[in-house]
Structures are given as C-alpha cells and as structure tokens.
Amino acid sequence: MGFEVAAHHLILLPIIGLLVATLGTLVGLGGGFILVPILLIMFPDASASTISSISLTVIFLNAVSATVGNYRAGRIDFRTAALLSIGAIPAAAIGALVANNVDRTTFDFFMGLMLLLGSLYVLWRSYKAQAMQWWNFQVPNREITERIFNGRSFRIRFYVNTLMASAISPISGFISSFFGIGGGVVNVPAMTFLLRMPPRVVAPTAMLLLVLTSSSSLITRILTDQYQEGWVRAMLLGIGALLGAQIGIYLSSRVNQKFILILLSISMSLVGIRQILVGI
Numbered sequence: 001m002g003f004e005v006a007a008h009h010l011i012l013l014p015i016i017g018l019l020v021a022t023l024g025t026l027v028g029l030g031g032g033f034i035l036v037p038i039l040l041i042m043f044p045d046a047s048a049s050t051i052s053s054i055s056l057t058v059i060f061l062n063a064v065s066a067t068v069g070n071y072r073a074g075r076i077d078f079r080t081a082a083l084l085s086i087g088a089i090p091a092a093a094i095g096a097l098v099a100n101n102v103d104r105t106t107f108d109f110f111m112g113l114m115l116l117l118g119s120l121y122v123l124w125r126s127y128k129a130q131a132m133q134w135w136n137f138q139v140p141n142r143e144i145t146e147r148i149f150n151g152r153s154f155r156i157r158f159y160v161n162t163l164m165a166s167a168i169s170p171i172s173g174f175i176s177s178f179f180g181i182g183g184g185v186v187n188v189p190a191m192t193f194l195l196r197m198p199p200r201v202v203a204p205t206a207m208l209l210l211v212l213t214s215s216s217s218l219i220t221r222i223l224t225d226q227y228q229e230g231w232v233r234a235m236l237l238g239i240g241a242l243l244g245a246q247i248g249i250y251l252s253s254r255v256n257q258k259f260i261l262i263l264l265s266i267s268m269s270l271v272g273i274r275q276i277l278v279g280i
Contacts, residue, residue: 052180
C-alpha cells in the first residue's frame with residue numbers, strides 16, 4: 001500500500017484528530033501517545049520519521065489551541081515553561097536528527113516499550129495521583145492568578161526548584177521529538193511529583209512547553225528534508241485537533257478522569273505489546 005491520501009481519509013482523519021486532541025487535553029498528557037500508535041497501524045509503509053513528523057504537527061496545533069484557552073483562564077506558569085524550554089528546545093532538535101537515522105522496525109520496538117511504560121504510569125496516576133499533595137514548605141517563588149466564572153479570580157502561589165527543572169527539560173525534549181509523542185507523559189509526572197507544582201497549573205504549562213518543543217523539532221525536520229510527505233494527513237488531523245483541544249478543556253472539570261485514564265492505560269498496553277512484536 002502506498003502513502004497516498006485515500007478518499008475515506010478526508011473524513012476519518014479529522015475525526016481521529018478531534019478525538020485524540022480531546023482525550024489528550026482532557027487527561028493532560030497531550031495526544032501523541034494516542035496518535036502515534038494509530039498512525040503506525042494505519043500507515044505501515046510510512047517511515048518512522050514521517051510518522052513522528054505528522055504526529056508532532058498535530059501536537060503543535062493541539063497545543064497552540066489548548067494554550068490559547070489556558071492563557072485566557074490564567075493557568076499557565078510562564079516562568080517555569082521558559083525555564084524548561086532552555087534545555088528542551090535544543091534536545092528536541094537533537095531528537096529530530098536522531099529519528100532520521102532509525103529504521104521503522106527499531107522505531108516500532110522502542111515505541112512499544114514507551115507505550116508499556118506510559119500505560120503503567122497512566123494506570124498508577126488514575127489511582128494515586130489525585131490523593132497526593134502538591135504543596136511543600138519552601139518559600140513560594142511563583143504566583144499566578146487564575147480567572148474563573150463570573151469575572152472572579154484567585155491566586156495560586158507555589159515553589160519550583162530551578163536546578164531540578166533544568167535537569168528534567170532535556171530528557172522530555174528529546175523523547176518528545178524522537179517519538180513524536182509530545183512531552184506530556186514526561187513533563188506532567190515530572191512537574192507533579194518532582195517539581196510539586198499545583199495540578200491546575202501542570203497541564204496548561206506542559207501544553208505551552210509542547211508548543212515550543214514541537215516547533216523546534218518540526219523546524220529541524222523541515223530544514224533536514226525529513227518532512228517530505230504526510231503534510232496533507234497532518235493538516236486533516238490538525239483540523240480536528242484544533243476543535244478537540246477546546247472540547248478537552250471544557251470537559252476537564254466535568255467528566256470522571258479516573259475511568260478515562262484506566263481505559264487509556266489498557267489501550268496503550270495492548271498497542272505497546274503489538275508494536276514490540278512487530279519490531280522483534
């Protein structure tokens with residue numbers, strides 16, 4: 001099967017983009033961990049670089065849309081996002097260069113391992129994360145003002161360890177770019193359990209960081225001629241992702257996230273096992 005756009009893709013891909021962006025924004029992990037396995041199954045003839053490039057394009061559009069909504073709500077910690085981006089942006093460029101030298105079989109295998117590890121984290125998070133306390137006893141060095149309904153607002157004050165944030169960022173940037181999954185599965189647990197940021201601030205800040213790292217990776221891929229096919233697919237997926245991000249923000253406080261995380265974990269583990277078997 002070639003890598004042409006079939007007629008049914010004109011309808012199917014925007015729907016997939018909408019669902020992936022909705023779920024990814026809803027659980028605060030981005031949509032890459034959901035989208036890349038779908039693309040690997042749908043397009044077995046595409047190269048690893050093409051798959052990750054398409055995913056990163058959709059992630060970029062999803063993250064931009066979500067960041068606009070989060071900015072209006074005042075939930076983004078811009079200082080921490082800027083701090084994390086210092087190491088993550090160059091690491092994302094390196095990840096893009098490395099991905100260009102990896103064959104599809106190897107990519108399938110390591111993507112399967114990442115999915116299995118990610119599924120364990122998502123399952124653990126569904127049971128434990130909500131019970132953990134985020135505050136610490138350090139003097140706060142961050143303050144944001146969240147805007148809520150009826151024009152009301154409230155301040156969130158917290159502490160972020162600058163040295164630890166600097167150490168985390170290159171890891172998330174490389175993984176995000178190499179696999180094309182976005183950095184949510186690394187950034188969200190790191191911000192929550194290592195930097196101990198408030199849950200209401202973590203996902204919006206991670207989304208802004210995704211805008212920066214996905215931009216770095218995509219620019220690198222374009223300049224090195226990695227992104228020569230897949231643009232039409234990416235745009236079709238992106239149409240749905242732009243709307244799905246806003247739906248995810250709307251639903252985030254209205255649905256049972258624990259149930260969704262459990263289903264997501266099961267799906268990720270099944271697809272992860274499949275990709276490992278394909279890559280062996």
